[in-house]
Amino acid sequence: MKLCTECRAVFDTKDWRCPTCGVAPEMAGDWPTFRADLVGAGPKEFGSSTYERMSAFEASSFYCLSRLRLIRWAFTKFFPTASNFYDFGAGTGYVLDVLCATRPNLRLYGSDLSIDSLAWVDTRLGGKVDLFHTDADHIPFSEHFDVIGAFDVLEHIEDEQPVLRAFHKALKPGGGVLLTVPQHMSLWSRLDDETGHQRRYIGDELAVKVKAAGFTIVLDTCFMGTLFLPQYISRRWLVSPTGIEGFEAEHNLPGPVNGFLKGVLSLELMLLKAGIRIPFGGMRIVAAHKS
Numbered sequence: 001m002k003l004c005t006e007c008r009a010v011f012d013t014k015d016w017r018c019p020t021c022g023v024a025p026e027m028a029g030d031w032p033t034f035r036a037d038l039v040g041a042g043p044k045e046f047g048s049s050t051y052e053r054m055s056a057f058e059a060s061s062f063y064c065l066s067r068l069r070l071i072r073w074a075f076t077k078f079f080p081t082a083s084n085f086y087d088f089g090a091g092t093g094y095v096l097d098v099l100c101a102t103r104p105n106l107r108l109y110g111s112d113l114s115i116d117s118l119a120w121v122d123t124r125l126g127g128k129v130d131l132f133h134t135d136a137d138h139i140p141f142s143e144h145f146d147v148i149g150a151f152d153v154l155e156h157i158e159d160e161q162p163v164l165r166a167f168h169k170a171l172k173p174g175g176g177v178l179l180t181v182p183q184h185m186s187l188w189s190r191l192d193d194e195t196g197h198q199r200r201y202i203g204d205e206l207a208v209k210v211k212a213a214g215f216t217i218v219l220d221t222c223f224m225g226t227l228f229l230p231q232y233i234s235r236r237w238l239v240s241p242t243g244i245e246g247f248e249a250e251h252n253l254p255g256p257v258n259g260f261l262k263g264v265l266s267l268e269l270m271l272l273k274a275g276i277r278i279p280f281g282g283m284r285i286v287a288a289h290k291s
């Protein structure tokens, strides 16, 4: 069901005009915006060409591919009957893209605070995603989604508790969340500062917060443990370029090294699927069902 972000009425009509208060969201480009005040005032717009370049990078990077495989596995395992999926902070749309290919009948939704992101995702997925512009306080749905994903998003938000509660409200009974975050403060580097991270997570911090928002944890594990040492060395001692370029430089490795690391992380994912948990790693993934 849709939720009016003005009067909080719940409705189920085709368009976005609220039948109770008559308010309809403004448009930002081709997409309804529920935070018109943040259009252009949110995160720095990178431009569509940057999203296109990042998407090409994601298609080959060991880091992005391994993360994507992990997300696809967790989605399939913990949400096998999901009929829809909402990607909060869709970015380049690469999770939406892979889930669209994996589960063609899955109805897809996505939002981002960047209009350029929405434009790129729309192009990339050929209009197969219902896109809108919002933040977590103004998600315009109530008990609507089977799964909400936020992949490397929560670490950008100062207080994630209201965000997790907003996800809880937007999920159907029996729905759930799938979340990834960076972890270990010992891996904190200039990259975290430049990409606007508020924190890297420590231990079961994320699971504790997710539980406090009314969820039951079904998966809470580290990933990329085998890369901890190289990541630590790279972040402590190697000078990297700034911003997105820095992220790409750290993960854009010569072909054989990229291939080797892809293999290492495939093994790690196999262990994880077999129920073996590595107790550290630069990434944490949590899946949880709405209690």
Ligand SMILES: [Zn+2]
Binding pocket: 004, 005, 006, 007, 008, 009, 018, 019, 020, 021, 022, 023
């Ligand atoms: Zn209303």
